[in-house]
Amino acid sequence: MFLSKRYLNKKGVVIAEIDGLNETYDDLIDLSVGEHDIITDEHVMDRAFLDGRIGHTKYTDPLGDKALIKEVVKLYENTKEENVMVTAGASHGLYLALEAIIDKGDEVIIFEPAFTAYKDQIELVGGKCVSVSTYEENNFNIDTNELLENITQKTKAILLNSPNNPTGAIYDRHILESILQVARLHNILVISDEVYSAFDYNNTFSSLLDIKGYEDMSMVVNSFSKNYAMTGWRVGYAIGPEYIINCMKNINEGVCYTPSSISQRAGIYALRNKARIENNIKELYEDRIDYVIKRIGDIKNIHGEKPEGSFYIFLNIKKTGFTSFEFCRKILKECHIRMIPGNVFGNCGEGFVRMCVSNNLDTLKECFDRIEKKFF
Template sequence: MERSLISKKYQTITPTAMGGSGDIASSMPNLVNFSLGDPDVTTPEKIIDLAFADAKKGHTHYTSFYGDEELIDEIVRFQKEEYGLNISRENVFITTSACHGMWLALEGLLDEGDEVIIPDPYFTPYPSQVELCGGVPVFLPTYEEEEFQISLERLEERITEKTKAIIVNTPNNPTGACLSKERLEAIGALAKKHNFIVISDDIYTSFSYEEEFFPLNTLEDSFSHTVTLRSFSKNYAMTGWRLGYIIADASFIKVVKEINENNVFTAPSISQRAGIYAIRYRKEFQPELIETYKKRTFYAYERIKRLKNASMLEPKGTFYLFVNIKETGLSSEEVADRLVKEAQVLTIPGDAFGKCGEGYIRLAVTVDEKAIDEAFDRIEKMDIFGGKK
């Protein structure tokens, strides 16, 4: 097809480092893959069995346009039990993943030229998602020496009359940073003061290691200025089921429903049935799941501490390690390239997550301790890391 026939907004779109990692992984049989946030833990068997039993009973059709009503009821109960948040069915919409939820949220919020503030480093798709919905990304730098916290002063400097939203992701991918309750309250206050929306990308809520996670939309006067995205992928080991949901004001949920009727119509019914059982029986399997991820994360962190020319903050959340490699004297892409070629260890260069990510690499600790040891045994032999400290 002639390039001129392709939509102009897609003519310049380029693959992300995460998107390209799959090709590398398939070409190296001895590779230790730290690239994608898809842990090797399979969805708990009970969830699978109950979901497929429901499929055999006939749950293979469209659900309500808002989502399976039984799943929505489970979500309403979950929000009350876990966070003390009182919402109704009208505040919930089921999505085909949180990434889909982000697109729906941005599509429903943005007019052409509206600005969306994105803390940097950021989850790689954010800028393109904003641009494809007609918005303009405005980057807000965060720094390791400030524990990658959002600076309220720098945030307020970036607020203009065109500001429509800020994307807040805590615990954070890629840095693992967790925003304090006080910081979230202050961000919520700025949203109310300047009348913009906080898109709260709450994906790693079960993986806050120092303090218990609390959602922004539960804080005083924040609900009306918050669109919350949730996912089943990480908290329930359900990446392949592609299931998430949005919590927001009922008037916005209606807008999202109308948009989605022109997109995927409804999320897969069998995935929604799995979501019911994931929430309903979470206390049976989640503690072990969380402990597994946490143990692996800190195990890899201890191996990183033994390397020369590599350092990082102690993990606060998620299963991502954002490793400072500036002392190697090489760029993020150069280090990531050498890790693949010399050690067959696949990571994501930090510049894939924004300008503030340069000088770092991201490791997704999605493999067991044996594979972690194999990876770091190889890394320790590389001259840029100088062996062991």
């Protein structure tokens, strides 16, 4: 056995690997994975492949393709090229940022329910993950008083995710300002994962970088995966203080050096067509969400509110009498529908399940027809 002790008892959190929820059926409807059922915009693909044919098949600068960096800078006021690094997706950017700033024992505060990779990445770089719960009755928003109670002398960073996976909550400008004020007082870096930024159904989303005067203590990671249906291209970016970006670049020279050059070219054309592509995807998913919320309203003991953002619905199933796992197990066995137990995202997610609406309306109709006929 050659495994590191850190990984001897480590289990994956991919839903297909969770014991009791990994059965498959010929007519399975999978609502568990945050993956699109649509493909990347044809114009983006055509231009990227053309660029490959004319020579963009080599290493780019270790900070990223200069043309892509220029397009990213246009999105954020007061951001300069030296503040940007192109990464192989947002998770890669977040890992490099944490590796750059965390010493052994440093604490990073996250807000649960939370994307499962956060805790793993924090611990992987030697940090300690400190979880602060958020609750449905407060729309899963952050209570700055609870945040203050969890800050210690070891707190190095606060990690946000807005729009949130799995709850769909969006932290409005007032909340972001309050968090930054707290962080300034305690000399803490704030990192914001904004990979669902296009999925803003009430036009309430603000980037952390929209709050001026905190550029020295703010970082954003983003990706083309969700906003542009480009999950397989593996390209995103990180924005932050220049000295952190440079450290991330140095770390990455021993990891993957640069993301795919052709993927970076695709990112250029995605951003140049940002409004059209994002609006089309947002409208598609909002129609699906509206349909699902309507169908949920007809099912006894299940409750779901339209999310402010993302393409997930965090269903409250407490009145069914089942735990989150029991509910997912039952709906898989009896309806051949796969969802994710809410407690995978933290203890305060118990009593909820996450469903992704990345299926067409016909499939979603079939899904809820099954639930109504066989389950409740």
